[in-house]
Amino acid sequence: MKIGLLLVEESPAGVQQLIQTVAFQLIQEHELFSIEINDQSEVKVQSYQKEQILFSQEFEAPMIRPSHLRNEVDLSIFDQFDQVIVLGEKSNVGNDLLEKLTVAHLHIPLIDEDTGQNLGYDTALDSIVDQILKVKDTINSMKYDHPRIFGIQLPEELSENLIQDVVVAVNEHRIQNMLELEGIATLLKQSIANGKTYGFIIFDEHLNPNEVVKQLEQYVAVDWKYVQVDQSLILGPYPSGADRLIANKLAKKIIQWCLSHK
Known part of the structure; x- marks a missing residue:
């Protein structure tokens, strides 16, 4: 199964840890990709490899950069995936992208549902x-x-x-x-x-x-x-204990959704 990750807001502390956790779990049996879209609507899709995840965990290197969806996005770029995970505020997605996606997708606001606390x-x-x-x-x-x-x-x-x-x-x-x-x-x-x-x-x-x-x-x-x-x-790349907790709770939710929507 091919899974794409799209981040639609500035990367608060904890986001990279969230993606590390999701990636390390899912690449055992699936293909995982970062989707990055710049201001000119140019798209970069990159496959996550185990070595990259381990490097990111050790040196706090970024796993994904935020996308800017100010312009119309060509929805065909998502057709290559079986699932798409959209991370960030829904207001940053723009142009009703979530409603128009034809592939299975999950929108995850970077908020702890239990406490209402924003990640970061x-x-x-x-x-x-x-x-x-x-x-x-x-x-x-x-x-x-x-x-x-x-x-x-x-x-x-x-x-x-x-x-x-x-x-x-x-x-x-x-x-x-x-x-x-x-x-x-x-x-x-x-x-x-x-x-x-x-x-x-x-x-x-x-x-x-x-x-x-x-x-x-x-x-x-x-x-x-x-x-x-x-x-x-x-x-910063060094999230507090509270933000690490939120990141792992969100990562668990993503993993469970992906595995239950094969």
């Missing part, structure tokens, strides 16, 4: 919080003429829930627009008056760090530096 969420939260806490450790060991304020610039694509959880986890400030800076400056002054020598302002990429500090300094004198959190570090 826990790893992303841990990664961002860990980066902020490392900066805090550095600040605590140094003295400055003015309070040291760090800007933490997050990737713009992060969910609102994730950003809110980061703010609560590190107990710092967050702005969504420049008009909020005056209120943040007041809170920073209060913290400084109570003996705190540093603070953090969390914002995403639609705000310019240089403009943020320029506006902030109208209300309070600060020693400013900002850190840009890299998207690759959030998606």
